Amino acid sequence: MNIKLIISIAxxxxxARWKQTLVAAIxxxxxxxxxxxLLSFMSGLNDLLDGLILNxxxxxxxxxxxxxxxxxxxxxxxxxxxxxxxxxxIKPNGARxxxxxxxxxxxxxxxxxxxxxxxxxxxxxxxxxxxTIDITGVINxxxxxxxxxxxxxxxxxxxxxxxxxxxxxxxxxLGKGAATKMLxxxxxxxxxxxxxxxxxxxxxxxxxxxxxxxxxxxxxxxSLATTQKLLGKPNNYITDIQIKLFDITQAPKxxxxxxxxxxxxxEDIQTANSQFETGSSIRTLISxxxxxxxxxxxxxxxxxxxxxxxxxxxDSIAILKATGFSGxxxxxxxxxxxxxxxxxxxxxGLLFGFGLxxxxxxxxxxxxxxxxxxxxxxxxxxxxxxxxxxFSLVTTYFxxxxxxxxxSKIDPVVIIRGK
Amino acid sequence: xxxxxLQAEGINKSFHDPITIPVLKDIIFSINKGEFVSVIGKSGCxxxxxxxxxxxxxxxxxxxxxxxGESMKQKKEGQLALVRNAKIGFVFQFHYLLNEFSVLxxxxxxxxxxxTYSEQEVEHRAMEKLKILGIENEALKMAxxxxxxxxxxxxxxxxxxxxxxxxxxxxxxxxxxxxxxEIVFNIFQELAxxxxxxxxxxxxxxxxxxxxxxIIEMDDGRIIKL
Ligand SMILES: Nc1ncnc2c1ncn2[C@@H]1O[C@H](COP(=O)(O)OP(=O)(O)O)[C@@H](O)[C@H]1O
Ligand SMILES: [Mg+2]
Numbered sequence: 001m002n003i004k005l006i007i008s009i010a011x012x013x014x015x016a017r018w019k020q021t022l023v024a025a026i027x028x029x030x031x032x033x034x035x036x037x038l039l040s041f042m043s044g045l046n047d048l049l050d051g052l053i054l055n056x057x058x059x060x061x062x063x064x065x066x067x068x069x070x071x072x073x074x075x076x077x078x079x080x081x082x083x084x085x086x087x088x089x090i091k092p093n094g095a096r097x098x099x100x101x102x103x104x105x106x107x108x109x110x111x112x113x114x115x116x117x118x119x120x121x122x123x124x125x126x127x128x129x130x131x132t133i134d135i136t137g138v139i140n141x142x143x144x145x146x147x148x149x150x151x152x153x154x155x156x157x158x159x160x161x162x163x164x165x166x167x168x169x170x171x172x173x174l175g176k177g178a179a180t181k182m183l184x185x186x187x188x189x190x191x192x193x194x195x196x197x198x199x200x201x202x203x204x205x206x207x208x209x210x211x212x213x214x215x216x217x218x219x220x221x222x223s224l225a226t227t228q229k230l231l232g233k234p235n236n237y238i239t240d241i242q243i244k245l246f247d248i249t250q251a252p253k254x255x256x257x258x259x260x261x262x263x264x265x266x267e268d269i270q271t272a273n274s275q276f277e278t279g280s281s282i283r284t285l286i287s288x289x290x291x292x293x294x295x296x297x298x299x300x301x302x303x304x305x306x307x308x309x310x311x312x313x314x315d316s317i318a319i320l321k322a323t324g325f326s327g328x329x330x331x332x333x334x335x336x337x338x339x340x341x342x343x344x345x346x347x348x349g350l351l352f353g354f355g356l357x358x359x360x361x362x363x364x365x366x367x368x369x370x371x372x373x374x375x376x377x378x379x380x381x382x383x384x385x386x387x388x389x390x391f392s393l394v395t396t397y398f399x400x401x402x403x404x405x406x407x408s409k410i411d412p413v414v415i416i417r418g419k
Numbered sequence: 420x421x422x423x424x425l426q427a428e429g430i431n432k433s434f435h436d437p438i439t440i441p442v443l444k445d446i447i448f449s450i451n452k453g454e455f456v457s458v459i460g461k462s463g464c465x466x467x468x469x470x471x472x473x474x475x476x477x478x479x480x481x482x483x484x485x486x487x488g489e490s491m492k493q494k495k496e497g498q499l500a501l502v503r504n505a506k507i508g509f510v511f512q513f514h515y516l517l518n519e520f521s522v523l524x525x526x527x528x529x530x531x532x533x534x535t536y537s538e539q540e541v542e543h544r545a546m547e548k549l550k551i552l553g554i555e556n557e558a559l560k561m562a563x564x565x566x567x568x569x570x571x572x573x574x575x576x577x578x579x580x581x582x583x584x585x586x587x588x589x590x591x592x593x594x595x596x597x598x599x600x601e602i603v604f605n606i607f608q609e610l611a612x613x614x615x616x617x618x619x620x621x622x623x624x625x626x627x628x629x630x631x632x633x634i635i636e637m638d639d640g641r642i643i644k645l
Contacts, residue, residue: 002531002532002534005528005531005532009528012517012519012520013519015519016518016519315515316517316518316519318515319515319516319517320517320528321476321500322474322476322503322509322511322515323503323504323509323528323529323532323577324500324501324503324504324505324529324532324533325500325504325532326496326497326500326501327496327497327500328497329500329532412476413471413476413477416471416476416511416515417467417471
């Protein structure tokens with residue numbers, strides 16, 4: 001088969017009916033444009049919402065949960081080994097949240113080449129004193145620099161400078177909600193009560209806004225040293241180790257491994273935030289469904305136009321066959337017509353889709369709960385463009401397949417005799 | 420003994436719409452290389468039907484057909500298309516040009532399909548055929564800008580492009596006025612005598628038929644005179 005000749009014939013037939021061709025191509029362009037825009041926007045939104053959690057969450061968290069000892073005496077007894085033992089109303093023993101021997105653990109983690117970084121942390125339950133009222137709160141004692149490196153701490157400190165936690169002794173960055181409740185301004189000194197009943201004064205150096213309102217009413221941040229001091233603990237006291245991995249998908253596996261080696265609890269991000277995965281995948285599914293529906297509608301447009309073209313070009317098809325073009329050649333001509341509508345319509349659609357997403361990317365989007373976001377989020381993943389291209393070609397191929405087959409079956413004798 | 424170009428061996432054909440009517444009955448004849456043959460007969464006697472079978476476009480018949488010594492009966496659609504492309508030139512009553520293409524391109528298409536010559540060579544050959552037919556000045560016009568007589572001449576040039584073994588025509592002058600009809604007849608005469616082209620032309624013009632080498636007369640689906 002002479003491809004060059006087939007293409008040149010397809011081109012002539014296309015250009016002879018360029019208005020219908022254009023309408024068909026615009027259908028494809030429109031659907032690909034919407035497909036790209038929708039996916040880029042939805043995916044940008046997904047990234048943003050995931051980022052809310054993912055940026056702030058350790059891939060693995062090592063801590064001690066307060067719970068009953070899983071090794072109860074009756075289970076160790078040889079006599080009751082074959083039995084299933086029901087144990088009730090036992091209490092946790094020696095409940096301490098501290099991670100023992102954390103110096104060695106930190107060292108081991110630093111040596112592990114799957115680990116991107118670690119940030120030790122202390123969680124301290126406190127009361128914020130507002131006049132005579134106490135508000136429950138949590139002070140997170142953090143390694144300020146590690147926290148910023150791994151969890152973008154700086155982005156969430158909306159007022160004040162995060163590094164002041166290190167520079168100013170006895171300083172605190174209050175959650176925005178907590179600060180509002182306490183009417184605390186930057187530079188003010190607030191008073192808190194520790195679990196042991198001590199009253200301690202801290203200087204407010206900034207506000208923190210996570211995007212999750214409930215969290216910001218409770219959480220505050222101080223340096224590790226300040227927190228250790230207010231709890232009256234030595235300077236090796238930590239309660240959590242937050243770990244970020246190079247490969248997030250490894251978290252459940254590595255988490256289990258650490259729990260076993262270090263004899264602590266380890267929680268991975270997938271287990272802690274499974275609901276987020278579901279939300280993302282449903283949003284993605286909806287975008288694909290809408291995009292594909294649009295493409296199928298465009299496909300019917302192409303199908304119609306090709307059918308009409310074949311009806312109009314009966315004579316030409318008969319002549320091509322009479323002068324030696326086979327059914328296969330005729331089939332190829334119409335498939336090429338369909339594919340080129342899909343290709344050029346799709347190509348323009350990709351460009352328009354890129355354009356439209358760039359425009360959306362410029363639209364201001366300010367919300368109190370998302371301090372780092374200034375415009376609507378767009379994800380320019382090349383994957384969407386690749387899928388768009390493949391979809392447009394596949395749909396137009398199927399739209400062209402049936403009319404092309406019909407054309408290839410035209411009997412020239414019937415046409416020529418019919419005159 | 421001259422070479423046989425086309426041979427029909429007991430061709431029978433019936434239409435089954437709605438009752439079975441035999442249209443061609445036991446057609447046996449052959450055409451030698453260089454012969455100029457005309458087919459005459461009353462309207463409805465089966466001339467066109469026979470020509471479509473001989474041109475390999477209609478495959479629904481009994482009996483056998485040999486073109487250039489090869490049986491056409493076992494060939495598939497694609498192979499028959501190749502035979503038509505390389506060995507048969509067809510001229511219809513209505514000129515059937517492709518309106519999307521220029522005159523020159525119309526003539527070139529079967530040549531490009533055959534692929535024996537490069538595009539430049541095919542173009543050159545197409546111009547030569549147009550010259551033989553005296554319409555080389557129309558080469559770059561679109562097909563639908565020509566008069567009926569000119570169109571029919573373009574169709575003959577197209578039939579000639581691959582130097583076919585045989586040219587078949589189904590009342591090629593049937594749709595033309597007397598003057599243009601004569602021009603087309605003269606062209607066939609010229610092709611037969613100067614270029615030794617084998618021709619099989621169906622006509623209702625007995626004057627024209629008399630000027631050919633051989634007349635095949637049909638009546639009610641049979642050949643009554645060879
Ligand atoms: N598709 C068809 N179905 C049924 N009968 C047909 C069909 N085509 C042609 N015929 C009949 O076959 C006979 C021969 O037709 P045709 O070959 O066109 O005659 P001619 O060309 O000699 O005038 C006619 O009687 C015509 O009515
Ligand atoms: Mg006829």
